[in-house]
């Protein structure tokens with residue numbers, strides 16, 4: 001018997017462009033408990049459960065003969081790659097497979113009718129967004145456990161096989177299918193059948209006798225203009241804002257029943273609140289075309305249409321565009337941010353940079369999950385941070401009994417920010433501006449107030465004119481002095497952030513764009529410094545400062561050193577972080593009494609561990 005290691009390495013041989021699988025190495029075992037030592041594996045208790053080789057630029061041949069020798073394999077995903085040619089013919093050699101994700105590739109040709117025969121455990125089959133032709137294989141209709149089938153945006157023709165699975169959700173949109181819709185699917189949303197020549201519930205009734213007389217519905221072309229799409233996406237997100245989900249989280253991909261109900265619930269709601277007809281029609285067209293590119297392993301997959309279906313809320317709008325929060329039907333909240341000023345980079349470079357961003361992982365970075373690419377506009381999708389931005393806590397209106405962020409929390413935040421920055425510096429050794437846009441609205445806070453940097457490392461893909469006008473690093477003194485940005489420029493932004501956190505003053509001059517913005521920001525720094533050492537300078541809303549003054553003053557000095565105009569004299573990041581990390585966090589026994597009972601920020605059950613990351617990130 002071959003070992004798991006040998007089987008996987010054998011399987012890898014027929015893949016092309018497998019650079020992402022470099023760490024598949026016979027000297028290291030593939031699984032380590034619940035973690036994988038090799039990229040793209042899903043492990044549980046040392047057992048290989050799944051392959052998740054997504055968004056890796058892979059092509060070549062998927063060798064199911066090899067995979068069938070792995071007895072514990074239950075799910076395989078090759079989504080968002082460049083595989084082409086026919087779907088592997090021997091998929092059903094892995095009898096026990098539960099999920100098969102081949103969507104978003106260039107597969108073409110017909111699938112044999114019996115391709116899925118005997119796969120009695122199969123629950124999810126995603127073949128959407130390929131170029132598959134011929135009939136939908138009959139064997140799919142015989143899989144008794146099938147709950148989720150996605151065949152949209154292919155060229156399947158003929159009739160839909162007679163599916164009988166009661167819990168099935170199936171998407172057939174934008175194919176060349178014709179004839180009646182099986183009755184078990186009659187409760188499904190109509191858009192799952194759009195762009196075909198189908199009839200019967202949920203679409204119009206089939207003509208009494210001759211199939212030939214089915215009215216021709218125009219085939220919806222998959223590509224819709226980028227702008228139209230974006231406008232619709234946003235309209236819908238906005239629209240669903242009023243349609244906030246009231247139910248609690250549904251089980252993640254688990255109970256399809258609840259998921260199915262949930263789906264209907266939302267669709268019904270959409271009708272209730274009366275989506276304008278035109279928008280609804282466009283929506284039907286666009287919801288099938290959105291191809292999200294996932295850049296991070298181990299996150300839940302969803303499609304643009306899932307975000308469309310989600311309830312949405314505008315979080316705010318910055319210099320790039322607006323940000324929206326969308327809660328997926330399966331529970332988690334995501335943030336969608338529009339960027340219009342990323343049009344000067346080529347598609348390949350853009351994709352590559354996004355993949356790089358997706359590969360980053362640090363406790364103080366907001367995870368970047370997926371992106372949507374159109375020439376004129378991009379959507380970047382990230383996790384949602386429960387406590388919003390640092391800016392809103394420093395400058396937002398506090399509710400009557402709501403205290404401001406206390407000193408220990410601010411200190412932990414700045415230490416976390418430093419760690420996140422340090423990680424970016426290591427991840428982008430050749431970038432002048434590893435962050436480039438560090439400011440308090442780009443420091444988000446999770447449910448325990450751990451800081452998460454956002455909008456990082458975007459300089460390589462942002463249009464230069466926009467960067468000059470709006471990005472924080474471009475307001476640094478060195479840009480005005482000699483039109484030069486250096487690896488110390490982010491340190492200057494860190495300095496401003498430190499002063500802002502200590503004083504509670506908003507560097508309003510961020511808002512001044514273009515010429516003069518930097519001089520203004522510098523005078524802002526001076527205004528802070530003038531009040532130096534009197535104690536007056538510190539934010540009145542900052543509680544928990546007993547026994548902290550010494551450390552607060554030290555941090556003030558650090559902030560000023562980071563804001564040093566002369567780049568040669570300014571500290572580099574290493575020096576700044578060393579100084580920040582020397583600052584002592586309050587010993588809670590020392591001054592426990594100073595915690596007011598309503599001091600919500602300091603009573604969140606933070607443990608020291610949550611903030612003790614290794615110095616090197």
Ligand SMILES: Nc1ncnc2c1ncn2[C@@H]1O[C@H](COP(=O)(O)OP(=O)(O)OP(=O)(O)O)[C@@H](O)[C@H]1O
Nearest residue numbers: 315316317318319320323335383384385388389441
């Ligand atoms: N992932 C997120 N989780 C929670 N809140 C967020 C998230 N992203 C953004 N926000 C909130 O949305 C607001 C707007 O953010 P956005 O990033 O669009 O603009 P900005 O940071 O103010 O400016 P810029 O576009 O220049 O970065 C922020 O102040 C923040 O409160």
